Amino acid sequence: MIQAQRPLPAYVALDISKQHLIDSCCQIANYYGPPPADEAATGLQAGPQTGLTTIAICADYTLPLALPPLEALAGKARTAFFPGSTIGNLQPQEAVAFLGNIAQLVGPGGGLLIGVDLQKDQAVLEAAYDDAAGVSAAFALNLLQRTNRELAADFDLAQFRYRALYNSAVGRIEMYVESLQDQVVTVAGEAIAFQAGERLLTEHSYKYSPQGFAALVAQAGFTTQASWQDDQGLFLVSYCQVQPALA
Helix, strand or coil: CCHHHCCCCEEEEEECCHHHHHHHHHHHHHHHCCCCCCHHHHCCCCCCCCCCEEEEEECCCCCCCCCCCCHHHCCCCCEEEECCCHHHHCCHHHHHHHHHHHHHHHCCCCEEEEEEEECCCHHHHHHHCCCCCCHHHHHHHHHHHHHHHHCCCCCCHHHEEEEEEEECCCCEEEEEEEECCCEEEEECCEEEEECCCCEEEEEEEECECHHHHHHHHHHCCEEEEEEEECCCCCEEEEEEEECHHHC
């Protein structure tokens, strides 16, 4: 994408994982930034574009933030890129607040290129979130392991199972750990009783229709300019712009 937008004055990367952020930005800066003074000594080669300013910001991107006052950003149009389907992990009201923060960040006329998982058949969703390899189950049950380790709990992981269920009333897939029997678990010195079949909600992911997502971004001050879907209608990529009213 950076190469397709040449010449691009600056790339600002934002993530909560500091080491991942540093590693990624170093790779981008080495490839797209100014060529090293001694390529033979560094082992680095200049990429197809020189002079790209790469900026790394380690922060919680769900909170309001401001870009640093750098010359490379002055007076330039801004476009935010939020790939994948992470927006679905937020409650709708949280998603609107998050999108509103982006609208303020990119400013009037600024853009947002964002991915979103679309609504689909219940069986397809539940199979996707309860994979045969057991990766999703291990991820969820790891929460109980961490609770045992960090809060002196005594969850018996063999007495819980993972469930992924689609809640059509609110349009989201919900991930649970479910008690297999009546039992009492101690967490941080407090006894908590579980009945057989009782569930703990560990995670959820909202799924949208194209029209529903366009309405969501509109609440945050964006208008949808263009959208693209795969042939099966499973995933959506939308390009949105800040409405003039925010100017």
